[in-house]
Amino acid sequence: MKEVIQDIIIRNSDDYIINMGPQHPSTHGVLRLELSLQGEKVKYVVPHIGYIHRGIEKMCERDTYQQIIHLTDRFDYLSAHMNNEAVCLNVENALEVEVPERVKYIRTILDELNRLASHQLWWCAFGMDLGALTTFFYGLRDREVILDIFEESFGSRLLHSFNTPGGLMHDIHPNFQKRTKEFIKYFRKKLPEYDQLLSNNVIFQMRTKGIGYMSKEVAISYGVTGPSGRASGFSCDVRKNHPYSAYDKVDFKEILDTTGDTFTRYKLRIAEMWESMNIIEQLIDNIPEGDYTAKMKPIIKLPVGEYYQRVETSRGEMGVFIISDGNKFPVRVKFRTPNFANLFVLNKIGSGNKIADIVAISGSLDLVIPDIDR
């Protein structure tokens, strides 16, 4: 028998309750955490969500597959490209369309660029959560370079619905390869600054080491994926386990650690940034010539059936479950978003710590609230 995992919430009428959020600087959005306090110590954390619920799953039922792409940007707006890709891959697999190699390469590069941008913003915000305000500007300085590359190629900096079933909306900008290479060169110099400013700081290490320990069993049982799960030793990298796009053509490591505390989750994301740069460097010079999209019908009708596709976003595993009845609108679309599962582990790993630790732990889980509420 396996060990039974539970988290315990015992409510008393005389609990000292603090509502962190929906408007609060450290919840990164409209999330409400109900904290029960004993002095500085937190007895339990109950997350309340739904403040930014837009009913995207319901909206998908009256949209064509091309339209759904544009809704997926709005889940985890920091990994918009990966969310698009999940739907595109699902539709392509269902139709059994073979997309050109060029598309696969470009998609993979964009995935990793997007992951870098997302991790940079996470780093800014994590420093802010812990009170180191300068990190914010260091991270944004570097993220700006990526967003400029995006802007040049897609005309949009954040929510670039660049993927479309069958390929890409249009070809990449001629400068794309040059600027990406310049960025990698630049960021290889700048990333050690992150360690100098924050990682090696004694106070930072005191605040994060040994805080919010999550075991591998807990991570699996709660479905915590992405860097947070991998920091606990849960090998959940979809890129490695179920390769899609051009991930089977690149040589990269799945970074795993078993310490499972806040500091490990932090270090793992920094390590992932190095790995992302490796992946981009392997691909950027080898983008094959060819079409930027496969031939697709203007109206996409999926064959009757149920389809599931998973991709790795910057926060974990994103899954798209489509049920089609052969019409141009899906019957049901379910999005398995990484943050939904990641958020609810907060009570398990957070209760018993101090208020300040809850901020650190929720920061290290890298929550994006629209991704939770959908």
Next chain:
Amino acid sequence: MTNDQLKEKISEWVSGIEFPENKQYLEVLVPANSLKKLAELLHNTPETDFDYLISLSGVDYVSHLAVVYHLESTSHKHFLVMKVKTEDRENPNFDTVNEIWRTAEWYEREVFDMFGIKFNNHPDLRRLLMDDDWVGFPLRKDYKDEIKMIER
């Protein structure tokens, strides 16, 4: 384990199992009363070891309501879709699996919120995304809201 071995194993454990056609993965349709038994067996048996519940979704097939469990084993890397359905639209209920996969607690709350499917023995079955006083279950096909929804 390959899909065929899994099929064999599962039909040994529980009677009344169906295996619907699916191109991508193995799908299992479980009778509602043996859902929990199968879930526990899948999770606890070392050969199957489905310890990771990827996703739990409610589906309204119009003729019936269903809950779909996407399962994966982190050690054996095999993948399984478990399905359970009911034709009762007034008072649908299934057993909860939240003691087996903790993440199910909140997925089940979401399914309750959106489809009105109740889960027996669930510790905290409240609406998750919608307001507590919301009327109706939005993701059901027969849900109507003249003000907020645009029909096509």
Next chain:
Amino acid sequence: MDFNIYDFTSFTKWVDNALNSSMSPLLAIIIELIIIGLVFLLFYAIVGLLLVYAERKVCAVIQNRYGPNRVGPFGIFQTIADLIKLLMKELINIKHADNFLFNLAPFIVIIASFMAIAALPFAKGLQAIDFNIGIFYLFAVSSLGVIGILLAGWSSNSKYSLIGAIRSGAQVISYELSVGLSLLAIVVFAGTMQLSGIIESQADGWWIIKGHFPALVAFVIFLIASTAETNRGPFDLAEAESELTAGFHTEYSGIKFAFFFLAEYMNMFIVASIAATMFLGGWMPFHIAGWDGMNAIMDYVPPIVWFFGKTIFVILMMMWFKWTFPRLRIDQLLNLEWKYLLPLNLMNIVLVAFIVLMGWYIK
């Protein structure tokens, strides 16, 4: 007594004599008090505004950006514009708040910092009142401010405020010990508690140089503890933006908020000037015993410049801390004080006493 433009004693004497000869002594004292009050009020406002501006510019430099640069040349009028904005903002009344205490709290905070300026020696003779227990007075007054913070947190009927206030109370009370003990090391060196006496004792070298190792330890401890006492980062747990939104002044708006804000900066100025006075010689120029030529050149720099130069140096250090370090957690903060700084400090004092007894400091 020869006239020296850098010595304000004769100037203040002259003002005193002029007033006393033209009116009754009582009226003269009242007028003197009013003059001093007005001068300090003006000083307080100017220093407060300049410090806010300086902090913005310093943090901008640290963070790779420009900082305020729109209002006036280099944005120097930005803080004035902000002040006008704060003055014109609505004062929100909190329901179920203890209104009397709620309104009283910002005044207590600001008065406590105001009182401390009175004992600061800006230059020779430029000191409102030269107590013979000046250091004690400064301790006493600077720890009054925490009463205001506790009142603010308690009376605003908000849980965030209350937690912030209680954190602040625990923090200020424990770090007060370290501030006191580290200053006591210099008192032992100087043999007096009078601020002017302490400065005179540094005529042949500052205590941080003369007192070598133990003075340096005391200086570092004082810097840490005084940063904590003024509730500045990395010890800004009372405000802790990411945890408690704004801590004890969450519910304050308009000019009442501005009072807390100004008091924070003034407290920073006060502790910096105490550090400058005690460890870095106050307005005393940089002297090395025996090097008469250099000492004479140093004397040409006015004492006011020496005083403010040293104070600004300490202030810049405190700003540097704030903008690079993450915030500590409350238990780590108290651990740091009770387990590390306090024992170290006590040992340091014993060491200082021993050194003074044996005369091992640089004379």
